[in-house]
Amino acid sequence: MYLLSLKKYLVSIVIMISLAIPQVNAIEDTLFFYNPESNINDFRTLKKLFDAYLANDNLYKFQPFDNKNTFESFLQQDNVFLLSSWHYLNLRQQGYNNLQPVLVGTINGNITYTKVLSTKKNIKNLSKLHKKRIASSGDKNYTNDVLQNMAQHSKVKFKVLTVPKDIDALMSVLFGMAQGALTARHSLDTLLTLNPKKYKLLRQHAESAAIILPIVIVNKPIVKPSIQRVLTAIENLPNSNSGKEILGMLGWDGWQKIDSLEMQ
Amino acid sequence: MKNLFNLLSILLILLFVNSCLQKEISPSKPEGxxxxxxxxxxxxxxxxxxxxxxxxxxxxxxxxxxxxxxxxxxxxxxxxxxxxxxxxxxxxxxxxxxxxxxxxxxxxxxxxxxxxxxxxxxxxxELPAEMQLFMYSYLFPDISSLGVLYSENHNKQWFELAVSQAKEVGLSLYGQNVINTADVSQKLEELLTKVDALWLISDPIVLHDVNQVQQIFDLTNTVKKPIFAYNTLFSKYGAVLTIASDLxxxxxxxxxxxxxxxxxxxxxxxxxxxLPAGSNITLNLKKVREYNININHSALSSVENIIQ
Missing domain, CATH: 3.40.50.2300 (Response regulator)
Structure with a gap:
């Protein structure tokens, strides 16, 4: 009798699990995120906000990474990826030819921004910053790449201090924790608006070429209908308050559709 | 032959003891x-x-x-x-x-x-006050005045400097000097009539104990004014924003x-x-909505943690 009820119990558990499987599958698709242009120490909030937003369609989960190699190990999968355009172009050079950019971030309608190197002290040229500390919210490789381009690949070596955000980088140079700050032009504009006195203490020495904002990519061709649905959900982020909050955390305020030719 | 063997044995023992002693007595070259x-x-x-x-x-x-x-x-x-x-x-x-x-x-x-x-x-x-003031005005464009409870014994100079630093980012800073812990509630009530938000700073007279902290949060909550604090610990009491050093x-x-x-x-x-070069910001969006505070969405990229 006891064995029979145990058997019934086990059977019902198996049925319950099998019923649950399609639901688990439904959210197995993932939006992967990695962005070396920004330093996010704690992804919990971003993940929570994104998961809650994507849960409306019960389709996707959001998976951020702070490690490039781990992120890249998922690139062959049929999923959606949010990454920096700089990283995407590197991937193209590495032979990832199957990736298709679909959306690009915008700030005030622009798909590009620039990075500016500012110092507090007046220096004649960038060689004066040799072995000096440069605060940046981007990761070390990315920051060094931008700085080396600014220094026209001379023998100048920079020491990169990674900080959580652009405003920290600007404060670091203003308060002497770093000799230079590499920040987005729009972060300097914010400083100018909020504290013109502090802004005037900074000297701008070099500005990068236009950098395309982070992009959303997929593996082509798009076969799964769920991929198209999540792309629509991402595109609709600026149309809701919770979506605006997510974009705000990511650092841009809208999207623009792109075709792969624009990213060559 | 036997003598030679004995002599060699003694020499080997002496060499071994010497090497052990050297290890113990003379420290190696500094490293690490x-x-x-x-x-x-x-x-x-x-x-x-x-x-x-x-x-x-x-x-x-x-x-x-x-x-x-x-x-x-x-x-x-x-x-x-x-x-x-x-x-x-x-x-x-x-x-x-x-x-x-x-x-x-x-x-x-x-x-x-x-x-x-x-x-x-x-x-x-401790983060510089200027950094905190900057973030307050960046995140909350409609907040123009802040109140600070402080004791002159501990924070007189800090407060005087902070007043001028607040002006730089377009904020007015009002202070109430607290001499005795028992005065905190009365001073806070007076202060809250003049300001849009309360800025909680590290002061042993003002933040005397847990009950005192709770009382400050309760009083400020009744008039639906936000509290900005310097430590993430205050989030659990209902601080709208905390700005701490990034570890x-x-x-x-x-x-x-x-x-x-x-x-x-x-x-x-x-x-x-x-000074610490990085900051860690926690924003309580639940409270922001409850108090109906206008928030600058584009400033959210500077926020590490959001309480929903």
Missing amino acids: ILIVNSDTSVEKYLTIQQEFETELSSIKITNINLAKDSLPDILPDINPLLVYAIGSKAYNQVASTIKNKPLIFSSMINWRRFDISPNTYGVEL PTMGRQAADLAKSIIEKQFIDTEEKIQ
Whole structure:
């Protein structure tokens, strides 16, 4: 009798699990995120906000990474990826030819921004910053790449201090924790608006070429209908308050559709 | 032959004893870094240590956890190039027992109360007030006045400086001097009639105990005005915004100092003891909505943690 009820119990558990499987599958698709242009120490909030937003369609989960190699190990999968355009172009050079950019971030309608190197002290040229500390919210490789381009690949070596955000980088140079700050032009504009006195203490020495904002990519061709649905959900982020909050955390305020030719 | 064998044996024994004695008596050439952590079970201390070690992965590092290990017991076996003390307890022990070695500190509340030698370097714990004021005006464009409860004994100079710093970002700062802990409620009620938000600062008279803190939050909540605080701990009481030093960045700053010392690079006097270069911001969106406060969405990229 006891064995029979145990058997019934086990059977019902198996049925319950099998019923649950399609639901688990439904959210197995993932939006992967990695962005070396920004330093996010704690992804919990971003993940929570994104998961809650994507849960409306019960389709996707959001998976951020702070490690490039781990992120890249998922690139062959049929999923959606949010990454920096700089990283995407590197991937193209590495032979990832199957990736298709679909959306690009915008700030005030622009798909590009620039990075500016500012110092507090007046220096004649960038060689004066040799072995000096440069605060940046981007990761070390990315920051060094931008700085080396600014220094026209001379023998100048920079020491990169990674900080959580652009405003920290600007404060670091203003308060002497770093000799230079590499920040987005729009972060300097914010400083100018909020504290013109502090802004005037900074000297701008070099500005990068236009950098395309982070992009959303997929593996082509798009076969799964769920991929198209999540792309629509991402595109609709600026149309809701919770979506605006997510974009705000990511650092841009809208999207623009792109075709792969624009990213060559 | 036998004598020769005996002589050789004695010589070998003497050589062995001598090598053992040398190991014990004469310290080897200085190498690596000694990290003395006040207590690695404290998450904030551990986070800083881990980041420091990651940055200096190519350098030999010896760890001491003062919650378990004894510094004097380990000292005879090591000869580090420099010592990194995490927390006040670690700093005090290292400063009193290890002389003539560069010493880096971090995670010490008000480092100025400790003995600092010319061979001391460090990263402060407290963020500059200007950084906090900047974020207040950036995130909350409609907030134009802030109130501060402070005791003149502890924070008079700080407050006077903060008034001018607040002006720079377009904020008016109003203060109430609290002489006695019992006056806090009355002073707070007066202050709240004049300001849009309360800025909670570290002051032992104002934040006398847990009940006092709770009372401040309850009173401010009844008039639906936000509290901005300096420590993430206040989030659980209902602070709308907390801005604290970013721990991993502090670890990286300490590592950078260590690298400069080891590589014998020149370190400016003003860089020897640095302010924290990174901040960690927690925003309580639930409270923001409850108090109906206007928020600058584009500033959210500067927020690390959001409470929903």
